[in-house]
Amino acid sequence: MKRRIRSQIMASILVNSIYAMINYPVILINTLLAPLAILAVVTFASKGTLLPVAAVGALIMNMVSSGTSLQQDLSHLKNDMRLQDMIVSSPTTSLVYIVGMAVSEIVYSIPTLAFLIVLNVIFVKITVIGGLIIFLDMATIFTFSISLGFFLSTFTSDIIQSWGFSGILSPLLTTIPPVYYPITYIPYPYRYLAYLSPTTYASEIAQSQTGFYSSSTSSFVLAWIILISITAVLTYLALKRSRWREI
Amino acid sequence: MRIKTIELSKTYEKKSRALENLSIDVNMNGIFSIIGRNGAGKTTFVRILSTELLPTSGSGYINDKDVIDQAEEVRQEIAVVPQEARPLPWLTPLQTVSSYLMWRGYSYREAKEKGKEALRELGLEDKEGEKSRKLSGGQKRKLMVATVISSEAPIVFLDEPTTGLDYLSRKELWQLLSRMKKDRLIILTTHYLEEAEILGDQIMILDHGKLVDMGNIEDLRAKVKLPYVLKVFSEDFKLEDNELQVHPVSERETFVYGSASKIYGLVPYLVTKKMKFTVEEASLSNIFEQYLGNGEEVEENEKEDS
Incomplete structure (x- = not known):
C-alpha cells in the first residue's frame, strides 16, 4: 500500500477512534455494554444453556453495531462538523475514507472483541475450520454493515435522521432476528420473516459451526450465497451510489 | 493560480x-x-x-x-x-491540523511538525494539547x-x-x-x-x-455613478440636488453621494459656512448598494421571491 494511502487511512482511525478513546475513555464502556447486556439477559433467561449461541451472537451484533455506529459517526462528522466536505475536496477518495473509518470502528471495539473472543474460546466448542468459517462470516457481515452505514450516512441531512436510521437498524438486524438464540426457536410462518434479515444467514452459518443448528450442505451454501450477494449489492451501492459528491 | x-x-x-x-x-x-x-x-x-x-x-x-x-x-x-x-470537539488543535494533513497524504511525523508550525504561526501553541471545545x-x-x-x-x-x-x-x-x-x-x-x-x-x-x-x-x-462621499457634521446643512444622493444619518450628520466634480463643488460653500466635513471615496458598502439597491429594495425583492 502506498505511504500516502496509509496516512489517509491512519487519519480516519486516529480521528474516529484512537483520539476519541484517549480523550474520552468513558466511551469504551458504551461499546462494551450493548452486546454484553443482551448476552447476559439471554444467558440468565435460558439458565445458561444458550450462552454459547449468545456468545457467538454477541460477536455478530458487534460487527453489525460497527455499521450502525459508523452511520451515526459519519452523519455527525458530515452534517454537524462539515468534515466530509473537507475530505471530499481533499486527495482522499471515498473508498479510502470508508476503509479508514471501518477500521476505526474495529479499533474502537477492540476491548469488546477481546472480551467476546475469550468468552467464545472458553464456552464455544468448535474446530479450527469452524473457527475460520465463523471468522469469514464475521468479516462478511462487517462488510455488509459498514457499507450500509456509509451508504445511509451520505443521505442523512442531520443527526436526528441518523438516530432514526440506527433506531430502525439495530432491532431489525440484531435484536429481533435469531442472532442471540437459535433460529429453530422461531415458529413458522414467522421464521420466513427472519430470513429477510441478512444477519439471520450469518447466524445460521455461525450456529451450524457451534452445533446449535444442523443445516444441510445445500442450505449452508445457500446461506453463504445470499449473505455474500446482499453484501456485494450493499458494497456496490456504498461505492457507486452514495452521495460522496453531491448532485 | x-x-x-x-x-x-x-x-x-x-x-x-x-x-x-x-x-x-x-x-x-x-x-x-x-x-x-x-x-x-x-x-x-x-x-x-x-x-x-x-x-x-x-x-x-x-x-x-x-x-x-x-x-x-x-x-x-x-x-x-x-x-x-x-x-471536532474531542480533538486538540494539534490533532485537528495534523489529521487533516494526513488526509492530504502527509506522514504522521510530517503532519505533526507542520501542525505545530501552523499553531505557532497562529499564536495557538499554548493550546495545542487542550480539547478544541475549550x-x-x-x-x-x-x-x-x-x-x-x-x-x-x-x-x-x-x-x-x-x-x-x-x-x-x-x-x-x-x-x-x-x-x-x-x-x-x-x-x-x-x-x-x-x-x-x-x-x-x-x-x-x-x-x-x-x-x-x-x-x-x-x-x-470607477463604474458607479456616485464614487465619492461627502460627510457633513452640522445641523444647518440642507441640500437639494438631483445629481446627488443626500442621506441624513442623524440631526448633526449628513452623507452626500456624488461624482468628484459635484462633491468638490460643494467644498467652498462648506468652508465659507465653517461646517465640519470630510470627503472620501465610496466604500465597498456604498458601491454594493449602488449596484444592488438599498435595503428597502432588497426587502421588496425578497417579498417578490417569496
Missing part, C-alpha cells in the same frame, strides 16, 4: 436557480472576495469549484483542470473550509483556517470564515490571511463588505446567481 468558469449554472431540486450562466476567468495570486446577498450563489459557486457539488450545466476549471472530469487532480491543488465547519469562537475559526492553510494546496476556499466573530477576532483572521496570500489564491466569500474591501485583491459581486461585476475596488468604484 487560475480559476475559470464557462456558463456555469446550478438549479436545485426545488427548481431554485442558484447560479445562472456564470463565466469568469481569474488568473492571480492573492485574495478573491465574493460578495452578495443571502442566496446570491456564493456557496454554490465555492462548492462546485471545490468539487463537492456537480453543476447542472456549464464547466469550471482550477488551474486548467476540469472540476467535473478531473476532480481527483483538482483535489491535489485545493483545500476548503466549508461554511459552518468546526473543529477554544473561543475566534480561536476555533482561526484553527479551521490554519488547518487548510498549513497544507500545500495553492488554492484555498474559505466560505464565510469570519461570520459571527467579533471585530477584533475578525481582524486577527484578516492579518493571518494577508500573511498567507502571497503564494496562493484564496477564494473568500463574506457578508462583511468591509472585510471584502480590506482583503480582496479582486472582488466579485453576485446577485441571484448572476455575475453583477468583478474587479478590484478601484475598478468597481
